[in-house]
Amino acid sequence: MISPDLIAGIFAFLLSLMIFSYLVGDNPLFRVxxxxxxxxxxxxxxxxxxxxxxxxxxxxxxxxxxxxxRALLAVPLVLSGLLLMKAWPALSRLxxxxxxxxxxxGSAVAIGGAVTGTxxxxxxxxxxxxxxxxxxxxxxxxxxxxxxxxxxxxxxVYFHFSAGPAAGGSVKRFSLIEIxxxxxxxxxxxxxxxxxxxxxxxxxxxxxxxxxxxxxxxxLGN
Amino acid sequence: xRYVALVLAILTGLIVLVGYFVPxxxxxxxxxLTWSIILAGTATxxxxxxxxxxxxxxxxxxxxxxxxxxLLLFCLFAAFIFGLALGPDHPDIRLLVDVVIVxxxxxxxxxxxxxxxxxSIRLLRxxxxxxxxxxxxxxVLMLFASATLPFGxxxxxxxxxxxxxxxxxxxxxxxxILIGVALGTLTTGLRVLFGADRPxxxx
Numbered sequence: 186m187i188s189p190d191l192i193a194g195i196f197a198f199l200l201s202l203m204i205f206s207y208l209v210g211d212n213p214l215f216r217v218x219x220x221x222x223x224x225x226x227x228x229x230x231x232x233x234x235x236x237x238x239x240x241x242x243x244x245x246x247x248x249x250x251x252x253x254x255r256a257l258l259a260v261p262l263v264l265s266g267l268l269l270m271k272a273w274p275a276l277s278r279l280x281x282x283x284x285x286x287x288x289x290x291g292s293a294v295a296i297g298g299a300v301t302g303t304x305x306x307x308x309x310x311x312x313x314x315x316x317x318x319x320x321x322x323x324x325x326x327x328x329x330x331x332x333x334x335x336x337x338x339x340x341x342v343y344f345h346f347s348a349g350p351a352a353g354g355s356v357k358r359f360s361l362i363e364i365x366x367x368x369x370x371x372x373x374x375x376x377x378x379x380x381x382x383x384x385x386x387x388x389x390x391x392x393x394x395x396x397x398x399x400x401x402x403x404x405l406g407n
Numbered sequence: 408x409r410y411v412a413l414v415l416a417i418l419t420g421l422i423v424l425v426g427y428f429v430p431x432x433x434x435x436x437x438x439x440l441t442w443s444i445i446l447a448g449t450a451t452x453x454x455x456x457x458x459x460x461x462x463x464x465x466x467x468x469x470x471x472x473x474x475x476x477x478l479l480l481f482c483l484f485a486a487f488i489f490g491l492a493l494g495p496d497h498p499d500i501r502l503l504v505d506v507v508i509v510x511x512x513x514x515x516x517x518x519x520x521x522x523x524x525x526x527s528i529r530l531l532r533x534x535x536x537x538x539x540x541x542x543x544x545x546x547v548l549m550l551f552a553s554a555t556l557p558f559g560x561x562x563x564x565x566x567x568x569x570x571x572x573x574x575x576x577x578x579x580x581x582x583x584i585l586i587g588v589a590l591g592t593l594t595t596g597l598r599v600l601f602g603a604d605r606p607x608x609x610x
Contacts, residue, residue, distance in 0.1 A: 193502060197510040204514035208521060220475040222511040223458075224482025225503065231455040231483075232490025232500075238448030242441055261442040265449040272456045278408060280453075283446055284607035285412035288599060289420030290443040296596035297427050303589035307582050329575045336579015337586065344587050369583070374538040376580030378545025379573055385523050385546070386553060391516035398510075 198402050201395055239265075311337050336372040343369030413602050420600045459483065482507075545572065 203218035243265070247258050264283040271280035314330035317323045342365040351357035358366065419439055426436025462476035470476075486503060493500050527546065530539050551561070552569035598604040 189502075193506045197506050200507065201510045201514045204511055204518065207518060216472070216475050217478065218511060220479040221482050222507060224479035225486045225507045227455050227458055228483040228486025228488075229490055229495065229500070229504065229508070231452055231487050233495045234448040234451040235491060236494055238444050238451075242448075243445045257438065261445040264442070264446060268446060268449045269453060269456075271450075271453050272460065278608070281408055281412045281608040282415050283449075285416035285605075286419050287443055287446045287450065288607045289416035289418070290423050290439055292416075292596040292599040293420040293423035294440075294443075295592050296424060296600075299589040299592040299596070301427075303585055304593070307586050307589070311582060329571075332575045333579040333582065336576060337583040340580050340583025341587055343583075369580075370538050371541055372576060372580035372583065374541040375545045375572060376577045376584065378542045379549050379577040380581075381523070381527070381542070381546045382549030382553070385520065385550065388516055388520035388523060391513050392520045395514055395517045 194402060198399070201398065205395075335368070336376075339365050339369030340372050340376075341369070342366050343373060409605075409608070412607055413605065416605070416607060417600055417602055420596075424600070455483070455487075545577075548572065 200218050200221065203214040206212055207215045243258060243261060246254050247262065250258070264286065268280045268283035268287075270276040270278075271284070311334060313319075314333045315326060317326055320326045342362060345362060345366070346358070347362075348356040348358045357363075422432060423436050423439050426432040426439075459480065462479050464470075465473045465476040466480065489503070490500055527543060531543060548564070549569065549572065552564045595604065599606070
Protein backbone atom coordinates (compact mmCIF):
# COMPACT_ATOMS: atom_id res chain seq x y z
CA MET A 186 0.00 0.00 0.00
CA ILE A 187 1.26 3.47 -0.87
CA SER A 188 2.00 5.52 2.26
CA PRO A 189 0.55 9.05 2.70
CA ASP A 190 4.11 10.37 2.97
CA LEU A 191 4.95 8.98 -0.47
CA ILE A 192 1.82 10.57 -1.98
CA ALA A 193 2.71 13.88 -0.30
CA GLY A 194 6.28 13.60 -1.63
CA ILE A 195 5.06 12.84 -5.18
CA PHE A 196 2.67 15.81 -5.07
CA ALA A 197 5.36 18.17 -3.75
CA PHE A 198 7.77 16.86 -6.41
CA LEU A 199 5.24 17.40 -9.22
CA LEU A 200 4.40 20.91 -8.01
CA SER A 201 8.10 21.82 -7.81
CA LEU A 202 8.66 20.44 -11.32
CA MET A 203 5.69 22.40 -12.66
CA ILE A 204 7.03 25.62 -11.15
CA PHE A 205 10.51 24.90 -12.55
CA SER A 206 8.93 24.54 -16.01
CA TYR A 207 8.71 28.35 -16.04
CA LEU A 208 12.39 28.29 -17.00
CA VAL A 209 11.29 27.40 -20.55
CA GLY A 210 8.61 30.12 -20.51
CA ASP A 211 5.05 30.61 -19.29
CA ASN A 212 3.14 27.35 -19.85
CA PRO A 213 -0.04 25.55 -18.68
CA LEU A 214 1.82 23.41 -16.13
CA PHE A 215 3.21 26.50 -14.41
CA ARG A 216 -0.24 28.13 -14.41
CA VAL A 217 -1.83 25.02 -12.89
CA UNK A 218 0.77 24.98 -10.10
CA UNK A 219 0.40 28.70 -9.41
CA UNK A 220 -3.41 28.51 -9.29
CA UNK A 221 -3.26 25.55 -6.89
CA UNK A 222 -0.80 27.52 -4.75
CA UNK A 223 -2.93 30.69 -4.72
CA UNK A 224 -6.11 28.72 -3.96
CA UNK A 225 -4.63 26.72 -1.10
CA UNK A 226 -2.85 29.81 0.32
CA UNK A 227 -6.02 31.93 0.20
CA UNK A 228 -8.11 29.18 1.83
CA UNK A 229 -5.45 28.63 4.50
CA UNK A 230 -5.13 32.37 5.19
CA UNK A 231 -8.92 32.67 5.54
CA UNK A 232 -8.94 29.74 8.02
CA UNK A 233 -6.05 31.31 9.97
CA UNK A 234 -7.92 34.67 10.06
CA UNK A 235 -10.92 32.86 11.51
CA UNK A 236 -9.04 30.80 14.10
CA UNK A 237 -6.47 33.40 15.19
CA UNK A 238 -8.44 36.67 15.00
CA UNK A 239 -12.20 36.28 14.68
CA UNK A 240 -12.78 33.24 16.91
CA UNK A 241 -10.59 34.15 19.93
CA UNK A 242 -11.21 37.93 19.86
CA UNK A 243 -14.84 38.13 18.71
CA UNK A 244 -16.93 34.97 18.50
CA UNK A 245 -15.72 33.08 21.60
CA UNK A 246 -15.95 36.13 23.97
CA UNK A 247 -19.36 36.97 22.49
CA UNK A 248 -20.63 33.50 23.30
CA UNK A 249 -19.03 32.93 26.69
CA UNK A 250 -17.67 36.28 27.97
CA UNK A 251 -19.09 38.50 30.75
CA UNK A 252 -22.01 40.82 29.93
CA UNK A 253 -19.91 44.03 29.72
CA UNK A 254 -17.41 42.43 27.32
CA ARG A 255 -20.25 41.12 25.18
CA ALA A 256 -21.82 44.58 25.07
CA LEU A 257 -18.53 46.15 24.02
CA LEU A 258 -17.91 43.48 21.38
CA ALA A 259 -21.22 44.38 19.75
CA VAL A 260 -19.39 47.35 18.22
CA PRO A 261 -16.71 45.36 16.32
CA LEU A 262 -19.39 42.79 15.43
CA VAL A 263 -21.46 45.49 13.71
CA LEU A 264 -18.34 47.04 12.16
CA SER A 265 -17.26 43.61 10.84
CA GLY A 266 -20.73 43.13 9.36
CA LEU A 267 -20.47 46.51 7.66
CA LEU A 268 -16.97 45.70 6.43
CA LEU A 269 -18.25 42.52 4.79
CA MET A 270 -20.50 44.79 2.65
CA LYS A 271 -17.29 45.89 0.88
CA ALA A 272 -17.50 42.63 -1.07
CA TRP A 273 -20.65 43.87 -2.91
CA PRO A 274 -20.11 46.99 -5.02
CA ALA A 275 -23.70 48.21 -4.47
CA LEU A 276 -23.32 48.11 -0.66
CA SER A 277 -19.60 48.87 -0.39
CA ARG A 278 -20.21 52.40 0.96
CA LEU A 279 -21.55 50.86 4.17
CA UNK A 280 -18.09 49.47 4.89
CA UNK A 281 -16.43 52.90 4.82
CA UNK A 282 -16.69 53.60 8.61
CA UNK A 283 -15.06 50.24 9.38
CA UNK A 284 -12.28 50.96 6.88
CA UNK A 285 -11.86 54.44 8.43
CA UNK A 286 -11.37 52.94 11.90
CA UNK A 287 -8.94 50.36 10.52
CA UNK A 288 -6.94 53.04 8.67
CA UNK A 289 -7.03 55.46 11.63
CA UNK A 290 -5.76 52.87 14.11
CA GLY A 291 -3.27 51.55 11.54
CA SER A 292 -1.89 55.05 10.99
CA ALA A 293 -1.46 55.62 14.72
CA VAL A 294 0.31 52.27 15.13
CA ALA A 295 2.50 53.04 12.10
CA ILE A 296 3.44 56.44 13.52
CA GLY A 297 4.32 54.90 16.89
CA GLY A 298 6.32 52.15 15.19
CA ALA A 299 8.14 54.55 12.87
CA VAL A 300 9.16 56.92 15.69
CA THR A 301 10.03 54.45 18.45
CA GLY A 302 11.02 51.48 16.27
CA THR A 303 12.97 53.13 13.47
CA UNK A 304 13.69 56.86 13.79
CA UNK A 305 15.04 57.00 17.35
CA UNK A 306 17.06 53.73 17.19
CA UNK A 307 18.55 54.50 13.76
CA UNK A 308 19.48 58.09 14.61
CA UNK A 309 20.89 56.90 17.94
CA UNK A 310 22.96 54.20 16.22
CA UNK A 311 24.32 56.78 13.74
CA UNK A 312 25.41 58.99 16.65
CA UNK A 313 26.87 55.99 18.53
CA UNK A 314 29.04 55.20 15.49
CA UNK A 315 31.25 58.06 16.75
CA UNK A 316 31.67 56.48 20.20
CA UNK A 317 35.45 56.59 20.66
CA UNK A 318 35.37 53.83 23.30
CA UNK A 319 34.07 51.27 20.80
CA UNK A 320 37.33 50.56 18.96
CA UNK A 321 41.01 50.56 19.71
CA UNK A 322 41.77 53.32 17.22
CA UNK A 323 39.87 56.64 17.44
CA UNK A 324 40.92 57.32 13.84
CA UNK A 325 39.11 54.18 12.65
CA UNK A 326 35.98 55.17 14.59
CA UNK A 327 35.97 58.67 13.11
CA UNK A 328 36.53 57.43 9.55
CA UNK A 329 33.86 54.71 9.75
CA UNK A 330 31.43 56.95 11.62
CA UNK A 331 32.01 59.70 9.05
CA UNK A 332 31.27 57.32 6.16
CA UNK A 333 28.11 56.07 7.88
CA UNK A 334 26.92 59.61 8.59
CA UNK A 335 27.72 60.64 5.00
CA UNK A 336 25.80 57.60 3.75
CA UNK A 337 22.74 58.44 5.85
CA UNK A 338 22.73 62.15 4.94
CA UNK A 339 23.42 61.79 1.22
CA UNK A 340 20.92 58.93 0.84
CA UNK A 341 18.23 61.11 2.40
CA VAL A 342 19.21 63.97 0.05
CA TYR A 343 18.96 61.55 -2.91
CA PHE A 344 15.22 61.30 -2.23
CA HIS A 345 14.81 65.08 -1.97
CA PHE A 346 12.99 66.05 -5.15
CA SER A 347 12.32 69.77 -4.68
CA ALA A 348 13.33 71.53 -7.88
CA GLY A 349 13.36 75.00 -9.37
CA PRO A 350 12.72 76.28 -12.90
CA ALA A 351 15.60 75.80 -15.35
CA ALA A 352 16.35 77.02 -18.86
CA GLY A 353 14.03 75.72 -21.56
CA GLY A 354 10.99 75.58 -19.29
CA SER A 355 12.15 72.41 -17.54
CA VAL A 356 12.68 71.90 -13.80
CA LYS A 357 15.96 70.97 -12.19
CA ARG A 358 17.29 70.35 -8.70
CA PHE A 359 19.83 72.82 -7.31
CA SER A 360 23.44 72.05 -8.31
CA LEU A 361 24.61 71.40 -4.73
CA ILE A 362 21.67 69.05 -4.12
CA GLU A 363 22.48 67.28 -7.41
CA ILE A 364 26.10 66.69 -6.32
CA UNK A 365 25.12 65.41 -2.85
CA UNK A 366 22.37 63.25 -4.41
CA UNK A 367 24.96 61.74 -6.78
CA UNK A 368 27.07 60.68 -3.79
CA UNK A 369 23.88 59.36 -2.16
CA UNK A 370 23.20 57.37 -5.33
CA UNK A 371 26.61 55.68 -4.99
CA UNK A 372 25.83 54.74 -1.36
CA UNK A 373 22.42 53.46 -2.47
CA UNK A 374 23.97 51.39 -5.26
CA UNK A 375 26.42 49.83 -2.79
CA UNK A 376 23.61 49.11 -0.30
CA UNK A 377 21.39 47.55 -2.96
CA UNK A 378 24.38 45.58 -4.30
CA UNK A 379 25.01 44.10 -0.84
CA UNK A 380 21.28 43.33 -0.44
CA UNK A 381 21.18 41.82 -3.93
CA UNK A 382 24.11 39.55 -3.07
CA UNK A 383 22.28 38.42 0.09
CA UNK A 384 19.04 37.72 -1.79
CA UNK A 385 20.95 35.96 -4.57
CA UNK A 386 22.75 33.78 -2.03
CA UNK A 387 19.38 32.87 -0.47
CA UNK A 388 17.92 32.10 -3.91
CA UNK A 389 20.94 29.93 -4.77
CA UNK A 390 20.54 28.10 -1.45
CA UNK A 391 16.86 27.47 -2.30
CA UNK A 392 17.86 26.24 -5.77
CA UNK A 393 20.40 23.82 -4.29
CA UNK A 394 17.82 22.64 -1.71
CA UNK A 395 15.28 21.97 -4.49
CA UNK A 396 17.83 20.09 -6.60
CA UNK A 397 18.76 18.08 -3.51
CA UNK A 398 15.04 17.35 -2.98
CA UNK A 399 14.80 16.05 -6.56
CA UNK A 400 17.93 13.95 -6.04
CA UNK A 401 16.58 12.52 -2.78
CA UNK A 402 13.23 11.77 -4.42
CA UNK A 403 14.95 9.63 -7.05
CA UNK A 404 17.20 8.03 -4.44
CA LEU A 405 20.34 9.78 -5.71
CA GLY A 406 21.31 11.23 -2.32
CA ASN A 407 20.30 11.18 1.32
CA UNK B 408 -21.16 59.04 5.69
CA ARG B 409 -17.99 60.81 4.54
CA TYR B 410 -17.81 62.98 7.68
CA VAL B 411 -18.67 60.08 9.98
CA ALA B 412 -15.76 58.11 8.50
CA LEU B 413 -13.44 61.11 8.86
CA VAL B 414 -14.37 61.64 12.51
CA LEU B 415 -14.02 57.92 13.28
CA ALA B 416 -10.57 57.70 11.64
CA ILE B 417 -9.24 60.80 13.42
CA LEU B 418 -10.79 59.94 16.80
CA THR B 419 -9.67 56.29 16.95
CA GLY B 420 -6.24 57.15 15.54
CA LEU B 421 -5.65 59.94 18.07
CA ILE B 422 -6.80 57.80 21.03
CA VAL B 423 -4.38 55.01 20.01
CA LEU B 424 -1.54 57.50 19.42
CA VAL B 425 -2.10 59.39 22.70
CA GLY B 426 -2.43 56.01 24.48
CA TYR B 427 1.32 55.50 23.91
CA PHE B 428 2.08 58.53 26.11
CA VAL B 429 -0.89 58.67 28.54
CA PRO B 430 -1.14 55.47 30.63
CA UNK B 431 -4.72 56.29 31.64
CA UNK B 432 -5.80 55.73 28.03
CA UNK B 433 -4.03 52.36 27.76
CA UNK B 434 -7.19 50.24 28.38
CA UNK B 435 -9.08 52.12 25.66
CA UNK B 436 -6.05 51.80 23.37
CA UNK B 437 -5.94 48.04 24.04
CA UNK B 438 -9.65 47.73 23.26
CA UNK B 439 -9.28 49.66 20.00
CA LEU B 440 -6.27 47.56 18.98
CA THR B 441 -8.32 44.38 19.60
CA TRP B 442 -11.10 45.83 17.47
CA SER B 443 -8.60 46.56 14.70
CA ILE B 444 -7.36 42.94 14.86
CA ILE B 445 -10.97 41.77 14.47
CA LEU B 446 -11.50 44.18 11.56
CA ALA B 447 -8.21 43.08 9.94
CA GLY B 448 -9.40 39.45 10.18
CA THR B 449 -12.70 40.41 8.59
CA ALA B 450 -10.87 42.39 5.90
CA THR B 451 -8.86 39.24 5.10
CA UNK B 452 -12.13 37.34 4.61
CA UNK B 453 -13.41 40.17 2.38
CA UNK B 454 -10.22 39.91 0.31
CA UNK B 455 -10.60 36.14 -0.07
CA UNK B 456 -14.28 36.61 -0.92
CA UNK B 457 -13.28 39.11 -3.61
CA UNK B 458 -10.86 36.53 -5.05
CA UNK B 459 -13.76 34.03 -5.13
CA UNK B 460 -15.98 36.58 -6.89
CA UNK B 461 -13.35 37.40 -9.54
CA UNK B 462 -12.59 33.76 -10.35
CA UNK B 463 -16.23 32.70 -9.95
CA UNK B 464 -17.20 35.28 -12.59
CA UNK B 465 -14.50 33.89 -14.90
CA UNK B 466 -15.86 30.37 -14.47
CA UNK B 467 -19.53 31.30 -14.95
CA UNK B 468 -18.76 33.41 -18.04
CA UNK B 469 -16.44 30.69 -19.39
CA UNK B 470 -13.71 33.24 -20.03
CA UNK B 471 -10.24 32.31 -21.24
CA UNK B 472 -8.38 30.41 -18.52
CA UNK B 473 -11.57 29.58 -16.61
CA UNK B 474 -10.31 26.03 -16.03
CA UNK B 475 -7.47 27.48 -13.94
CA UNK B 476 -9.98 29.61 -12.02
CA UNK B 477 -12.11 26.52 -11.33
CA LEU B 478 -9.01 24.72 -10.03
CA LEU B 479 -8.16 27.71 -7.83
CA LEU B 480 -11.69 27.83 -6.39
CA PHE B 481 -11.68 24.08 -5.71
CA CYS B 482 -8.34 24.34 -3.86
CA LEU B 483 -9.48 27.46 -1.99
CA PHE B 484 -12.73 25.92 -0.75
CA ALA B 485 -11.03 22.63 0.14
CA ALA B 486 -8.27 24.39 2.14
CA PHE B 487 -10.77 26.74 3.82
CA ILE B 488 -13.27 24.04 4.80
CA PHE B 489 -10.60 21.68 6.11
CA GLY B 490 -8.79 24.58 7.83
CA LEU B 491 -12.05 25.71 9.43
CA ALA B 492 -12.99 22.21 10.55
CA LEU B 493 -9.58 21.08 11.81
CA GLY B 494 -7.79 24.32 12.71
CA PRO B 495 -4.51 25.59 11.20
CA ASP B 496 -2.34 23.64 13.66
CA HIS B 497 -3.85 20.23 12.91
CA PRO B 498 -1.25 17.75 11.49
CA ASP B 499 -3.29 17.24 8.30
CA ILE B 500 -3.41 21.00 7.66
CA ARG B 501 0.34 21.24 8.39
CA LEU B 502 0.79 18.44 5.82
CA LEU B 503 -1.21 20.48 3.29
CA VAL B 504 1.08 23.46 3.92
CA ASP B 505 4.19 21.25 3.65
CA VAL B 506 3.00 19.64 0.42
CA VAL B 507 1.70 22.70 -1.45
CA ILE B 508 2.79 26.02 0.05
CA VAL B 509 6.34 25.21 1.16
CA UNK B 510 7.54 23.44 -2.06
CA UNK B 511 6.01 26.10 -4.34
CA UNK B 512 7.49 28.97 -2.31
CA UNK B 513 10.90 27.25 -2.20
CA UNK B 514 10.82 26.59 -5.95
CA UNK B 515 9.75 30.18 -6.71
CA UNK B 516 12.68 31.31 -4.57
CA UNK B 517 14.96 28.96 -6.53
CA UNK B 518 13.66 30.42 -9.80
CA UNK B 519 14.73 33.79 -8.46
CA UNK B 520 18.38 32.68 -8.78
CA UNK B 521 17.92 32.44 -12.55
CA UNK B 522 15.73 35.51 -13.02
CA UNK B 523 17.98 37.72 -10.86
CA UNK B 524 21.04 36.67 -12.86
CA UNK B 525 19.21 37.43 -16.10
CA UNK B 526 17.98 40.78 -14.77
CA SER B 527 21.44 41.86 -13.62
CA ILE B 528 22.90 41.07 -17.07
CA ARG B 529 20.09 43.04 -18.73
CA LEU B 530 20.68 45.94 -16.34
CA LEU B 531 24.17 46.57 -17.71
CA ARG B 532 22.91 46.28 -21.31
CA UNK B 533 19.96 48.64 -20.82
CA UNK B 534 21.33 51.19 -18.35
CA UNK B 535 25.11 51.29 -18.19
CA UNK B 536 25.62 54.25 -15.84
CA UNK B 537 27.74 54.76 -12.72
CA UNK B 538 25.05 53.50 -10.33
CA UNK B 539 24.50 50.30 -12.31
CA UNK B 540 28.24 49.58 -12.50
CA UNK B 541 28.73 50.23 -8.75
CA UNK B 542 25.68 48.04 -7.99
CA UNK B 543 26.93 45.10 -10.08
CA UNK B 544 30.52 45.40 -8.86
CA UNK B 545 29.39 45.46 -5.22
CA UNK B 546 27.12 42.45 -5.74
CA VAL B 547 29.89 40.46 -7.48
CA LEU B 548 32.38 41.45 -4.77
CA MET B 549 30.02 40.33 -1.99
CA LEU B 550 29.24 37.04 -3.76
CA PHE B 551 32.94 36.30 -4.33
CA ALA B 552 33.72 37.14 -0.72
CA SER B 553 30.98 34.87 0.64
CA ALA B 554 31.53 31.94 -1.75
CA THR B 555 33.83 29.00 -1.10
CA LEU B 556 36.41 29.43 -3.86
CA PRO B 557 38.47 26.49 -5.21
CA PHE B 558 41.75 28.33 -4.55
CA GLY B 559 40.81 29.36 -0.99
CA UNK B 560 39.77 32.67 0.49
CA UNK B 561 41.11 35.98 -0.80
CA UNK B 562 42.51 37.52 2.39
CA UNK B 563 41.92 41.27 1.95
CA UNK B 564 38.51 40.63 0.36
CA UNK B 565 37.23 38.62 3.33
CA UNK B 566 39.12 40.37 6.12
CA UNK B 567 38.75 43.98 5.09
CA UNK B 568 36.66 44.81 2.01
CA UNK B 569 33.55 42.74 2.71
CA UNK B 570 33.15 43.80 6.36
CA UNK B 571 33.85 47.41 5.44
CA UNK B 572 31.32 47.40 2.59
CA UNK B 573 28.69 45.63 4.71
CA UNK B 574 29.15 47.36 8.06
CA UNK B 575 30.07 50.87 6.94
CA UNK B 576 29.12 51.83 3.37
CA UNK B 577 26.00 49.66 2.99
CA UNK B 578 25.01 50.36 6.58
CA UNK B 579 25.02 54.11 5.90
CA UNK B 580 22.85 53.70 2.80
CA UNK B 581 20.49 51.22 4.49
CA UNK B 582 20.11 53.51 7.48
CA UNK B 583 19.31 56.40 5.14
CA ILE B 584 16.65 54.28 3.42
CA LEU B 585 15.16 53.19 6.78
CA ILE B 586 15.05 56.75 8.14
CA GLY B 587 13.51 57.92 4.83
CA VAL B 588 10.85 55.19 5.02
CA ALA B 589 10.13 56.06 8.67
CA LEU B 590 9.80 59.77 7.80
CA GLY B 591 7.48 58.85 4.93
CA THR B 592 5.38 56.64 7.23
CA LEU B 593 5.24 59.42 9.82
CA THR B 594 4.13 62.00 7.25
CA THR B 595 1.53 59.72 5.67
CA GLY B 596 0.19 58.68 9.08
CA LEU B 597 -0.11 62.28 10.22
CA ARG B 598 -1.85 63.24 6.97
CA VAL B 599 -4.42 60.49 7.63
CA LEU B 600 -4.86 61.59 11.25
CA PHE B 601 -5.31 65.23 10.19
CA GLY B 602 -7.83 64.18 7.54
CA ALA B 603 -5.71 65.43 4.63
CA ASP B 604 -5.55 61.90 3.15
CA ARG B 605 -8.63 59.66 3.25
CA PRO B 606 -7.67 56.29 1.76
CA UNK B 607 -10.80 54.69 3.28
CA UNK B 608 -13.07 56.59 0.90
CA UNK B 609 -14.29 60.17 0.57
CA UNK B 610 -12.49 63.09 -1.01
